Amino acid sequence: MITDKKKFSQLRQSLGRLSNDIKQLINPFFSEKPVIKGSVYELKTKCGKPGCKCAQGQLHGHMVVSASEKGKTKLRVIPSGFLVEVQGKVRRYQELRRARKNLVEVHKKMLQVIDEMEAMRREEIPVSGKINASS
Numbered sequence: 787m788i789t790d791k792k793k794f795s796q797l798r799q800s801l802g803r804l805s806n807d808i809k810q811l812i813n814p815f816f817s818e819k820p821v822i823k824g825s826v827y828e829l830k831t832k833c834g835k836p837g838c839k840c841a842q843g844q845l846h847g848h849m850v851v852s853a854s855e856k857g858k859t860k861l862r863v864i865p866s867g868f869l870v871e872v873q874g875k876v877r878r879y880q881e882l883r884r885a886r887k888n889l890v891e892v893h894k895k896m897l898q899v900i901d902e903m904e905a906m907r908r909e910e911i912p913v914s915g916k917i918n919a920s921s
């Protein structure tokens with residue numbers, strides 16, 4: 787029998803909230819839209835030609851996707867005309883990763899709550915004391 791009804795009802799509410807959170811967090815995973823792993827930024831470079839403006843400090847800018855593959859950071863230049871599309875796909879990828887990270891957190895909290903609820907409901911077998919092992 788649950789002695790602390792108030793506590794149990796709070797835990798029940800937490801469980802409900804957490805399961806709503808999970809429903810929200812798994813939403814982006816139902817999508818089929820493509821994603822690109824990494825992050826987009828502008829890489830500034832010098833081309834090395836002596837007369838170029840980059841020699842005076844006006845570096846060349848390239849939009850790149852940076853992503854780690856097998857522990858190494860790989861840079862890929864985004865072809866001109868593809869920036870908006872690539873940015874969108876990268877943003878979607880980052881949303882998935884964020885949602886996944888949050889899911890782990892919510893899941894962890896949910897386990898704490900259900901463990902606590904289970905502990906509050908747990909009972910022992912009533913003691914009868916009439917059976918002895920040798921009979």
Ligand SMILES: [Zn+2]
Nearest residue numbers: 833834838840
């Ligand atoms: Zn240059």
